Amino acid sequence: MKSGFVTILGKPNVGKSTLLNKILGEKVSIVSPKPQTTRNKILGILNEPEYQIIFIDTPGKHNIKNKLDKYMDSEIEQAKQDVDIVLLVIDGSKKINESDYEFVESFEKSKQKVIVVINKIDDTTFEKLYPQLVRFNNMKFVLDIIPISAKNGKNVDELINVIKNNLTSDIKYFDDDIFTDKSIRFMVSEIIREKALLYLQDEIPHGIAVDIVEFKEDSKKVIIDADIICEREAHKPIILGCNGEMIKKIGTASRIDIENLVGLKVYLSLFVKVRDNWRNNFNQMNNLGYTEE
Ligand SMILES: Nc1nc2c(ncn2[C@@H]2O[C@H](COP(=O)(O)OP(=O)(O)OP(=O)(O)O)[C@@H](O)[C@H]2O)c(=O)[nH]1
Ligand SMILES: [Mg+2]
Known part of the structure; x- marks a missing residue:
């Protein structure tokens, strides 16, 4: 068998998590139209008879403005260590700019094999995109440039094939039935955060965290109490919404996804708590699981 580690890197919102979920056929990483959705490095394991990727x-990658940003940056740096291949994901639906080319160029001396993945090709045209790829073609250290759509799956199999052809290890690192390193509790908290990101506007979603306070499971049902943590008193009424409509919407959408995940009936209660400026407080961040290893 062949195996290896592949890190997915890129600017916020380019579709890294969408790609991971598409590759696995499982939702392991939350997705939203807002940038800075993913906060942790998240393993997703593809198991096939001859391969484990x-x-x-x-x-x-974004500018560091607070301690949470610093934590996120350290997660990126750790995820680059000791891997075989890096996928550098670029949003092909927008004009590829100087910082995108520089991002790829910065891997010229890296030990890992470099694959440039141009995502969102469903949202552009061949004529617009291809002239912009010439510069990547001239970067000799780039192993391949693969235009894909993580959303509809176009060329994702081709990308997997290129990865397979470049695996060098023959160690099986995980059992066949494991597809992520994250716990159910983590995934539940992320689902709730995903719905908050989806429904809440402006700056509020970025200052939100979710704390699973109670998680009780029996053969028929799961009872979950979770706190939505926000960083200012003024955000609380916005998260609750008029007559509690907003939190109800977040709760209902979350419950449906959590039921799909656990395969049981779910009773979910959400509460809103304020922890002043928690994104700059190490203790609060530790309590919420944003702990540097
Ligand atoms: N049209 C189109 N949209 C896509 C595609 N892939 C992802 N998206 C959308 O792009 C947005 C961001 O997707 P994510 O997967 O959350 O992006 P990300 O790179 O993980 O973002 P961060 O976690 O914030 O760094 C979402 O609205 C996705 O639905 C694609 O192939 N085509
Ligand atoms: Mg993401």
Whole structure:
């Protein structure tokens, strides 16, 4: 058998987590239209009879403004260590700019094999995109440039084939039935955060975290109490919404996804708590699981 570690890197919102979920056929990493959705490195393991590929999804690289950003950056840096291949994901639906080319160029001296993945080709045209790829073609250290759509799956199999042809290890790192390193509790908290990101506007979603306070499971049902943590008193009424409509919407959408995940009936209660400026407080961040290893 062949195996290896593949890290997915790129700016926020380029579709890294969408790609991971598409490759696995399982939702291991949350997705939203807002940047800075992913906060942790997340393993997703593709098991096939002859192959085990361990993908690592990462937060999108962005400017550091607080301690949470610093944590996210350290997750990116850790995810680059000791891997065989890096997928550098670029949003092909927008004009590829100087910083995208520089991002790829910065891997010229890296030990890992470099594959450039141009995502969102469903949202552009061949004529617009291809002239912009010439510069990547001239970067000799780039193993391959693969235009894909993580959303509809176009060329994703081709990408997997290129990865397979470049695996060098023959160690089986994980049992066949494991597809992520994250716990159910983590995935539940992420689902709730995903719905908050989806429904809430402006700056509020970025200051949100989810704390699973109670998780009780029997053969028929799961009872979950979770706190939605926000960083300012003024955000609380917005998350609750008029007559509690917003939190109800977040709760209902979350419950449906959690039921799909656990395969049992779910009773979910959400509460809103304020922890002042928690994104700059190490203790609060530790309590929420944003702990540097
Ligand atoms: N049209 C189109 N949209 C896509 C594609 N892949 C992802 N998206 C959308 O792009 C947005 C961001 O997707 P994510 O997967 O959350 O992006 P990400 O790179 O993981 O973002 P961060 O975690 O914030 O770094 C979502 O609205 C996705 O639905 C694609 O192939 N085509
Ligand atoms: Mg992501």
